[in-house]
Amino acid sequence: MDAWSARELRQQYKRLLAAHREAGNQMKHLACHDPLTGLLNRAMFSRQLGRALARARHDGSGLAVLLIDLDRFKLINDALGHHAGDRLLQEMARRLQAVLPERTAVARMGGDEFVVLLDEPAIASRLPQLARQILQALAIEYPLEGQLLHITASIGVSTCPQDGHDEYALLKRADIAMYRAKAAGKNTCAHYSSGMDGASAVQLALESDLRRAIERNALTLYYQPKVRTQTSRITGSEVLVRWEHEELGLLRPEDFIPLAEETGLIVPLTKWILRQACRQNREWRSQGLPALQVAVNLSARQFADGNLLADIRSVLAETGMEPSLLELEITESMMMRDTRHSRRMLEGLKALGVHIALDDFGVAYSSLSHLKRFPIDIIKIDRSFIRGIPGSRADEAITEAIITLSRNLNIKVVAEGVEKKEQLQFLRSRRCDEIQGYLFSQPLDAQSFSALLQGKQQAQVMD
Ligand SMILES: [Mg+2]
Secondary structure, rough: HHHHHHHHHHHHHHHHHHHHHHHHHHHHHHHHHHOOOEEEOOOHHHHHHHHHHHHHHHOOOOEEEEEEOOHHHHHHHHHHHHHHHHHHHHHHHHHHHOOOOOOOEEEEEEOOEEEEOOOOOOHHHHHHHHHHHHHHHHHHEEOOEEEEEEEOOOEEEEEEEOOOOHHHHHHHHHHHHHHHHHHHOOOOOEOOOOOOOOHHHHHHHHHHHHHHHHHHOOEEEEEEEEEEEEOOEEEEEEEEEEEEEOOOEEEEEEHHHHHHHHOOHHHHHHHHHHHHHHHHHHHHHHHHOOOOOOEEOOOOOHHOOOOHHHHHHHHHHHOOHHHHHHEEEEEHHHHHHHHHHHHHHHHHHHHHOOEEEEEEEEEOOOOOHHHOOOOOOOOEEEEEHOOOOOHHHHHHHHHHHHHHHHHOOOOEEEOOOOOHHHHHHHHHHOOOOOOOOOOOOOOEEEEHHHHHHHHHHOOOHOO
């Protein structure tokens, strides 16, 4: 081997070594970093936080965890697609790093959630100013279809040793504080406080879980069949939402709808339900199944919400759902809260072509004159009257009166909570239009409901 080729070989070898080292670094980088933003990933953040906590325990110093969540990120993702959403996340990561002290551990936890570890001395006194700087840096205007969308973030802060000594406690409490910040109107920072403990902490944690469940499609719709009383034919269903919670198991609407009402989450939740229900309905139709009504319950807060009509209009347009197949269930008390608003709202809904059902009829105000004044298509007799059949003369009389009244007003009448054959016989003999209840079927998931439709259109139990 001559000298020249030996030198060449050495250079080749060096190049190879450099390339190898570079590849190794890249692998290492990938294992520790979020591929989209280049920030630390969750595992690496966890390792760094663990080290900082050990140090804090050893020398008694403090540290802070900041959880940052963009306020209207889902809107961008929905409106512009994931590609634009990804670009926005990259920009946010860049701004975040630019405003933080050098060598600060900052990670993307997934979605639009970032987390920052601050373990410099005297961090407590610097926190308010730093939080303000972060909020300012992340507040941007994003051009969207000719207008500017204002993006902001919310920050939740927890500190060690005050709020906890381990990763789980600190992250959970920063999360609770972050949702407190969102509830306070977004674009703000909230520090975890013991006042958020106990029942309110549980509520806030549940609230944050529910918000995520809505955003990540982690809820499931169940369909309770409604059937013609005379023919046993399925005409449609009332949808009910269930939530498979990671820690608490299966939650029924009554477990979390009140919370959703209280926190305002009912508005995005109902929109989600409407969209899913309409999509599913269209899908069944495209599979050649007969046209089915689908009924969605509206809540008081939803009914009072100024965006309801626009939301329903957009869901109908987006899903291609036939408006006359959509029923919206409201209660008498909702209707009576502000009759002028109700009238406007109901007329708006009618103009969209959807049908309106008066749910749980007979237990609240039952001002009969409203049946004449409001554009009601369907009355649902409250289950408490059906429960008394057979046996209670009063319940039978009231049920019969509601059926007669509805028929004369040309309003369809549905009995809820039908569980016994005797109840069905009574309702058939009084010519109630439709029934729903366990006698025919419990609420079913989409697959089982579709199987029921395809397999046996008529319920065995009713024949
Ligand atoms: Mg209902």
